[in-house]
Amino acid sequence: MYTTPFDYHRAVNLDDALKMLADNPDAKLLAGGHSLIPTMKLRLASPSALIDISALDELRGIRTDGDMLILGAGVTHAELLYDKTVAEYAPLMPDMARWVGDPMVRNRGTVGGVVAHADPAADYPAGLLTLGASFKLKSAGGERVVGVDDYFKGMFETALQEGEIVTEIHIPRQAGKGAYEKFRHPASHYAIVGVAALASPEGVKVAMTGAGPKAVRLTQVEQAIGSDLSDENIKSATENAVDAGSLLSDRFASAEYRAHLAGVLAKRALMRVK
Amino acid sequence: MSLVPVTININGTPTPAQVEPRMLLVQFLRDELELTGTHVGCDTSQCGACTVSLNGEAVKSCTLFAVQADGMDVQTIEGIGSMDDLHPIQAAFWEQHGLQCGFCTPGMIMASAEIIRRNPDPSEEEIREQLGGNFCRCTGYHNIVKAISSAAAVMREKGAEAGQAADD
Amino acid sequence: MTQLPDSNYKAPDGPQKYIGKAVKRVEDPRFITGQGHYTDDINVHGQLHAAMLRSPYAHAKIGQIDASAALALKGVHAVLTGQDLADAKVGSIPTGWLLPDLKIPPHPAIAHGEVHYVGDIVAVVIAESRALAEDAVALIEVDLEPLDAVSLGSQALAQGAAEVHPEAPGNVAFNWEIGDAAAADELFKQADHVVSLKIRNHRLVPNAIEPRASLAQYQRSSEEFTLHTTSQNPHIHRLMLAAFVLGIPEHKLRVISPDVGGGFGSKIFQYPEEVIVLFAAKKLNRPVKWAARRSESFVSDMQGRDHESEAQLALSKDGKMLALKVDTIANMGAYLTTFAPAVPTYLYGTLLNGVYKFGAVHAKVTGVFTNTVPVDAYRGAGRPEATYLVERIVSKAASELGMDAAEIRRKNFIQPEDFPYQTPVALVYDSGNYEPALDKALGMLGYQDLLKEQAEGRKNGRYIGIGFSTYVEACGLAPSALVGQLGAQAGQWESAVVRVMPTGKIEVLTGSHSHGQGHETTFAQIAAEEFGIPMEDVVIVHGDTGKMPFGWGTYGSRSAAVGGSALKMALGRIKDKATKIAAHLLEAAPEDIEVADGQFKVKGVPEGGKSFFDVALMAHLAHNLPEGMEPGLEAQYMYDPKNFVYPFGTHIAVVELDADTGHVKMIKYVCVDDCGPLINPLVVEGQVHGGIAQGFGQAILEETVYDEEGNMLTGSFMEYSMPRAEDLPMFEIDHTVTPSPHNPLGVKGIGESGTIASTAAVANAVNDALRAFGHHHVDMPFTPEKVWRAMKGGVQDLGQAADD
């Protein structure tokens, strides 16, 4: 039940956090703690120090800048689920947030934590890919903005460099209907497969999470759909559309089954965005 | 590791303490304050037996270090109501036989409060879905779901009465 | 010798005041306000904490153990190993049920020489705090030399399989048989149709939400031990731990089991950690506590089920069932724990007759050691395994013969006039009336309409399945002489002491134990009913060997039928004596006294009379008692049942398959149970609800999976799927009432019925839906991928026992 011992630092502001992070390469940031603390309790992670950013006002808050929705990294899943601005600018976000864990998890876990942690079974990456989100990453040395297509690199791997903090998630205003469909692992409730679809004037985007090492766009489905969201086309574009080759396989779901589920969920999500 | 001073407002009482950083909030409540109504049923943050309210929102006190709660309000099962003055949710669990061994019950009650806070009139389906983070091995959830529905109804009525009283 | 009073059931003369009423539970106020008092809530002055170093290997030789780094940590008091226990001559954890030629390998609390499963304890740290103890565990260095391991029962029996214990060649713990093989063979020759079934009843983790915990204290001056522990049967714990393991004089060990957060069997047994904290408390002269974290529970709580079976059912062409033959491999895990040998034998083989009139039943069971967590009684214990097999093969028969699943059952039911019914597998069913339960359930379901909906749905790609389980089970363990003959090293009677105080308040001490069942309410209802006094005047005391008389505790749905009966009989003794005192005070003959609403009155004389309080007071003052009467008002009764009790009923599950994903949704669940008269309908229904959820869990969600090396792949709630609220519908429940003739309350157990019946009902429902895809049998658990593959026609790909 106990984690290994660690030093605890509560950052007073973002600069303070960045400085501590730069000085302390062994330290880990603590946001909602809902990925980190369970791992530490099982002693699968034993950081020597934690820098608590969970109470930083600078990472809080939901605002807009023109057509851009800007989420502080510390915005919780529950805030995404219930916030009016989010519902107006990017209703796909709450459609995903309702699937994250349970009410208690949603009250603590953060969108920044999800983005930083890059769990292959996390929900948001699918939707963020379709929404064309980008992430503001800050370090003691400066800041940069990385687009979602360049950000998620692999299983628990991102563009985030040592010393960097995800501070904001930028989401262009959602221009059409979006939907997220999830098939949960019956024990953990994480995604076995999750598929987000977005139909905007520029075209239809579909992305998948859970099934592989990282979330990816289902470009073959997108191409087959084009702009034809008729029932028949959705069916034919999603059936056997996902290749099992690169997918994860475990005792609960084989790669083949995951590929099949991805097609099913893509169909269901697309049916909802037409 | 050095101890960290904290003051946590627990069930309305500011409680100063020195805690080891790795002490989870649930351990602080149980082992330091003897508030043993909050339980531990797992070590992977799934079961919800440890649910308390933090600044008015339900959280799993096993997935939060006590140091993080410094300066915050924590409400536990001991603070939500008492034998002489049961909270409507507590009363409903009793009325509807929503518990057997009682071990999941404090967490269930705290999670129920969250469900009703988010939606004062939850449907059966919604209650079941929102209980995803709380396990009960005894009741098959049947009477827990009934208890939450009936507590929500009582609370709506009370709210309406209170609202009316305020209008008068 | 005093003659035992008649303990047969007599229906109450008139309406009852408490029994049968949905009384709100007396114990609930403390639980809903966070005042429940569980073992891990208790901390005592000077307490140390134990943490276990557990084997990461399923089978390994223990070499050097270097604890120096752990011991060097400030605040670490000791590191214990198997050698320490061996040096102190601490005994093996005993097996409480023997079978002929049973192989019982030694089961030391801390492994010695070899570890035999992942989770076996290798060393123990005792330290000032739990955190420190866990830190120190990580510093112990152990040489473990991995040995070949085996995890599946049938593989353990294979030629050349790894040997778990040298004491058990070929890994066979026992061979056991029941029924008349020759008679069965004869009937098979006459059969028009034989249904075969290869079936797996997979392994489960009980997962009571309260993890186990134990706190031991030792009083050097008096040499007395106190053990607070999560136990369903504190007296068994005391007897076994004191006499058989630690050599503590039994009267020097007090076992207290306070509030217990669910057991389901897993808290019956004597566990290594209990031995360890007792041993350490004396050695260090400090209280020592251990509380499991859930990931430890997964590899240290005794598990359930784990059978591989083959069965054949012989039928005539009109669907009459003639005979059943069963061959089962029961995986016992690495050691034989308290009741383990009884579970796949006497609690399983004897139930293979189900509710049917068979000419013969024959079963053969091979108990097998593997390098896995030991398997023992888990809710239902043997009867769910039997029920799953029988009800599954009957439904398969219906499917193969094209008969209605309800009708094939009806056709073969034992009839009401057949009771008491001698089955071909030893049991004598006490009472039963199976058809009304079936009919009532069919009515509640709207069966005919549902069949139409199902047929209609199939045309449109909607796959509904209807599954039946018409079960009977044997519970209320049990006549002591009988279980003795069968191998139990225990009696199975139950005790009650009724202590009436001078003020008329009643203290009931029972050997039975509540860990969720609600004894404090139902037993108080029984006691209050006897005199018509307020329930608040009765208190139920259980869970403390320092207070209650010897008793065998709670499991096997025995609390009401055996513990409740003991109480009823003890109350009878009180009533007798109190009536004599009242008669004396009222100057009437005892036969002319009646008691109601707490008043003793002369029949036909409404005025006057003596209150229960008056009588209790006089019993204690002894100023004016009948000639020669002993003062006081206290009685004890040790009730030894004459037979098991046999609750029964019909459970029907309705599921719908998601044709796209294979996900199974249970859309309706209807059941009619018969547990005799209901003491408290709220409590009875609660038991049924929970039982259904657990049985459903096995059919759809839960599964303990080991790889071939004996690693558990499902060792946390992240991998082991527990039923959640959203997985279940509201249950529709009703009852029929057929009293058991042989106990004074007429009651039958209801604690396990739900679990016993529901797995089969749900599995049959899924199979019914899968018939549309040409299957006669797919094995549980019905995980989505398996169902999806079955719908595609390829279950065999999953390596599961599929038989069609």
Ligand SMILES: Cc1cc2nc3c(=O)[nH]c(=O)nc-3n(C[C@H](O)[C@H](O)[C@H](O)COP(=O)(O)OP(=O)(O)OC[C@H]3O[C@@H](n4cnc5c(N)ncnc54)[C@H](O)[C@@H]3O)c2cc1C
């Ligand atoms: C029971 C349970 C169920 C869950 N179910 C789901 C689910 O269904 N779907 C799902 O998507 N997730 C699920 N989660 C995970 C949850 O969403 C987490 O909240 C999330 O993955 C991580 O966010 P956090 O704020 O808790 O991060 P933390 O745990 O605090 O941090 C995670 C990692 O990210 C780093 N980090 C955090 N914030 C930043 C930042 N701003 N910049 C840089 N690095 C940072 C940390 O150092 C750490 O390494 C579940 C968690 C639990 C406990």
Ligand code: FES
């Ligand atoms: S103890 Fe917190 S979720 Fe299980």
Ligand code: FES
């Ligand atoms: S009442 Fe026992 S776990 Fe819920």
